Amino acid sequence: MTPGLRDFVLETPSGDEPAQDPLPAALAALSQAFTVTPEAGAPGARRRTWLDTFDWRLYRAGLMLEFEQARRGGRLLLSRADGTPQAEQPVTGWPPRRPALDLPPGPVRDRIMVLIRPRALLPIVRAASTVSVARLLNADGKTVARLVAEHITVTSVATGATAELPLRLAIAEVRGYPGQARRASALLVGVPGVSHASQSVFTAALTALGRHPADYTSGVDAEITASMPASVAVARLLLRLLDTLEQNVDGVLRDIDTEFLHDLRVAVRRTRSAIKLLGGVLPADLAEHYKTEFKWLGDLTTPTRDLDVHLLGFGAMTAQLVAATPADLEPFRAFLVRRRAREVRRLAAALRGPRFRAITDDWRKELLEIRDAGAPGKRRRQPTAAELARSSTEHAFRRIAAHGAAITQDSPPESLHDLRKRAKELRYLLEFFASLHDPVAYRKVVGDLKSLQDCLGEFQDSQVQREEIHALADAMLAERAAPAATLLAMGEIAAKLTLSQTEARADFARRFARFAGPAGRERIHVLLEGRP
Amino acid sequence: MKIFATYNIKGGVGKTTAAVNLAYLSAADGFQTLLWDLDPQGAASFLFRIKPRVKGGGKALIRGTRTLDDAIKGTDFDHLDLIPADFTYRNMDLLLGGANGKPTRKLAQLLRPLAAEYDHVFLDCPPSISLVSENVMHAADVLVVPLIPTTLSVRTLDQLTEFVAGFTGRRPEVRAFFSMVDRRKKLHQEITRDLSAERPGVAATAIPSLSLIERMSVERAPVAAFAPNSQAARAYRALWSEISKDT
Numbered sequence: 001m002t003p004g005l006r007d008f009v010l011e012t013p014s015g016d017e018p019a020q021d022p023l024p025a026a027l028a029a030l031s032q033a034f035t036v037t038p039e040a041g042a043p044g045a046r047r048r049t050w051l052d053t054f055d056w057r058l059y060r061a062g063l064m065l066e067f068e069q070a071r072r073g074g075r076l077l078l079s080r081a082d083g084t085p086q087a088e089q090p091v092t093g094w095p096p097r098r099p100a101l102d103l104p105p106g107p108v109r110d111r112i113m114v115l116i117r118p119r120a121l122l123p124i125v126r127a128a129s130t131v132s133v134a135r136l137l138n139a140d141g142k143t144v145a146r147l148v149a150e151h152i153t154v155t156s157v158a159t160g161a162t163a164e165l166p167l168r169l170a171i172a173e174v175r176g177y178p179g180q181a182r183r184a185s186a187l188l189v190g191v192p193g194v195s196h197a198s199q200s201v202f203t204a205a206l207t208a209l210g211r212h213p214a215d216y217t218s219g220v221d222a223e224i225t226a227s228m229p230a231s232v233a234v235a236r237l238l239l240r241l242l243d244t245l246e247q248n249v250d251g252v253l254r255d256i257d258t259e260f261l262h263d264l265r266v267a268v269r270r271t272r273s274a275i276k277l278l279g280g281v282l283p284a285d286l287a288e289h290y291k292t293e294f295k296w297l298g299d300l301t302t303p304t305r306d307l308d309v310h311l312l313g314f315g316a317m318t319a320q321l322v323a324a325t326p327a328d329l330e331p332f333r334a335f336l337v338r339r340r341a342r343e344v345r346r347l348a349a350a351l352r353g354p355r356f357r358a359i360t361d362d363w364r365k366e367l368l369e370i371r372d373a374g375a376p377g378k379r380r381r382q383p384t385a386a387e388l389a390r391s392s393t394e395h396a397f398r399r400i401a402a403h404g405a406a407i408t409q410d411s412p413p414e415s416l417h418d419l420r421k422r423a424k425e426l427r428y429l430l431e432f433f434a435s436l437h438d439p440v441a442y443r444k445v446v447g448d449l450k451s452l453q454d455c456l457g458e459f460q461d462s463q464v465q466r467e468e469i470h471a472l473a474d475a476m477l478a479e480r481a482a483p484a485a486t487l488l489a490m491g492e493i494a495a496k497l498t499l500s501q502t503e504a505r506a507d508f509a510r511r512f513a514r515f516a517g518p519a520g521r522e523r524i525h526v527l528l529e530g531r532p
Numbered sequence: 533m534k535i536f537a538t539y540n541i542k543g544g545v546g547k548t549t550a551a552v553n554l555a556y557l558s559a560a561d562g563f564q565t566l567l568w569d570l571d572p573q574g575a576a577s578f579l580f581r582i583k584p585r586v587k588g589g590g591k592a593l594i595r596g597t598r599t600l601d602d603a604i605k606g607t608d609f610d611h612l613d614l615i616p617a618d619f620t621y622r623n624m625d626l627l628l629g630g631a632n633g634k635p636t637r638k639l640a641q642l643l644r645p646l647a648a649e650y651d652h653v654f655l656d657c658p659p660s661i662s663l664v665s666e667n668v669m670h671a672a673d674v675l676v677v678p679l680i681p682t683t684l685s686v687r688t689l690d691q692l693t694e695f696v697a698g699f700t701g702r703r704p705e706v707r708a709f710f711s712m713v714d715r716r717k718k719l720h721q722e723i724t725r726d727l728s729a730e731r732p733g734v735a736a737t738a739i740p741s742l743s744l745i746e747r748m749s750v751e752r753a754p755v756a757a758f759a760p761n762s763q764a765a766r767a768y769r770a771l772w773s774e775i776s777k778d779t
Contacts, residue, residue: 135608140581140582140583140752141581141752142580142581142582142608143606143608174605174606175604175605175606175613176603176604176605176606176613177605177606
């Protein structure tokens with residue numbers, strides 16, 4: 001078949017009743033206008049794998065990535081959700097069965113790396129098809145279109161579940177004969193049981209396998225209503241965070257990419273903030289116990305994440321060097337990689353251990369009980385979710401306003417670090433109850449807060465990273481893994497970080513004034529009271 | 533993109549059967565291949581069951597109101613496309629003469645945009661000495677010249693070689709082969725044997741005169757497609773192997 005053809009894809013509808021094989025009827029319909037003759041040779045086999053990141057970055061960008069196996073190697077096809085081809089590249093020796101952090105050079109790689117980095121591509125669905133082709137001949141016996149029938153069995157890579165898709169028919173156009181392909185397509189549409197395919201094979205496979213595209217998000221989207229008892233809302237929130245945490249454990253254990261740990265840590269931090277800020281509606285001993293447990297879990301993940309941050313930013317870091325060269329920093333990178341491998345092993349051992357299992361299992365049980373119990377007895381009236389959202393958000397905002405206002409040029413760095421924590425808590429509260437707020441008012445408040453957080457983050461991260469570089473330099477010296485050129489280059493990086501911190505400090509007053517000044521207060525008021 | 537043109541001033545010497553079979557074999561080797569049937573008789577188009585008609589005719593193609601890309605038809609074979617003949621091609625000399633730019637380079641210019649898509653292009657030329665054939669010679673990298681084993685046709689080859697040698701700049705390579713060879717005729721045997729050995733540029737493979745090759749017009753397909761194990765198919769395969777290896 002000449003490549004680069006326009007396909008008209010059709011499929012049988014799926015329903016409760018077993019549909020009759022529409023192929024004979026389709027062939028009969030086509031025989032009205034064409035001589036239909038089978039393509040010589042046995043039916044062909046086709047093997048495909050669809051890939052995406054764990055958080056569906058390609059799907060969210062409206063793209064699909066398919067690997068089609070060939071006798072030797074294969075090819076990667078990037079298309080839009082509607083099937084429009086975007087890029088294609090042959091690949092050899094590239095295994096689509098394993099997570100891939102990178103791709104061989106080519107147009108597909110050029111197009112997607114900016115979207116997916118630093119996430120790995122994971123195989124999501126595999127499809128094995130038997131393909132039979134019939135030629136549609138005109139009165140001269142010339143092939144003017146082809147009917148391609150594909151029996152497809154799909155497998156979910158995550159669960160191993162398989163499903164048969166309804167037979168898919170396609171009219172493949174022969175170059176120079178678009179009218180004949182349209183004619184064949186029109187004949188097929190009139191056949192009972194055959195209709196235009198509403199989904200791509202990938203989407204149909206996901207549906208058949210019970211998976212929903214974009215079924216993972218690191219965001220907090222618990223189902224909360226304004227009138228819900230606060231304890232139920234908080235339990236739902238915490239259960240959603242626990243889901244996210246657990247969804248990422250496997251990726252951390254297999255060390256697939258750095259973002260599994262990142263998302264796991266965010267879920268832990270959010271959980272800790274929720275317990276601290278909203279735990280008042282939970283049984284006191286429960287909140288107290290899990291406060292300790294989640295702190296342990298958060299601390300456990302910190303060393304690996306810190307090393308990830310250094311390694312992820314390594315390219316940008318070396319690009320900043322003026323006096324030193326990137327090669328000078330290579331021993332530092334090698335040291336970070338070695339140290340990270342050690343930390344990952346330590347982390348994985350703890351995540352496989354009894355304490356972590358107890359946290360997740362018992363915490364879920366407790367939260368489910370609270371969620372299903374509904375409102376407590378009438379003895380003590382419990383606030384609603386909306387009341388809790390309002391009081392906690394207002395309180396958090398006031399704390400930031402007061403704390404920030406007290407910061408002067410002479411304040412120690414710790415006061416800004418502390419303010420960053422409070423700002424993060426407010427951000428979490430806003431996210432927890434986002435569904436209860438007016439979206440426009442919400443976006444305005446979050447916008448201001450984000451700007452302040454970025455500044456505070458830059459200030460603290462620069463300091464933390466600089467201190468870490470000093471500590472790592474000491475460790476390298478102790479291990480005799482530190483050439484002088486490397487230490488000098490690390491010194492240059494530390495100096496750049498000091499500069500970034502100074503710049504962030506200088507910008508603080510302006511950003512804080514925007515967030516907590518009269519206009520900012522007004523925006524919070526509109527958010528919480530629903531009117532100016 | 534490499535352009536092969538089957539050319540001979542005489543008709544009925546096996547140009548079209550060679551163009552059709554060599555293009556088919558090129559495609560079978562996995563090369564994206566295009567055959568342009570320039571002969572208004574449309575024999576190559578007929579053999580691929582494609583109507584000898586181009587919308588707007590030769591005029592539209594030469595004047596560029598319709599691109600070659602628009603005129604391309606897929607054949608029944610993988611990797612092989614065809615630009616059909618059109619009866620208006622009989623006036624192509626006039627059209628080329630009236631075209632903008634150098635009239636002898638027009639076909640080369642029209643083919644240039646197809647370089648990204650095709651590895652090999654075959655031009656099946658009408659038998660004549662004309663502006664069309666001169667265009668073909670300027671466009672081609674290889675002139676594939678079928679020769680009937682007679683003294684006169686050998687003379688024709690000499691004339692053609694001389695003519696091409698007079699080109700300024702780029703010159704096509706001339707590759708001749710003996711066609712319609714009747715093994716029973718002593719003269720055919722002698723000329724085929726002697727010239728293949730003596731003359732550089734004459735292929736060692738000769739295409740015999742076989743009824744199966746004539747049958748192509750009944751089967752309407754390349755002989756290598758409908759009788760792949762036949763002597764005729766083997767001969768064309770050997771010829772393609774020689775031409776594609778050496779050029």
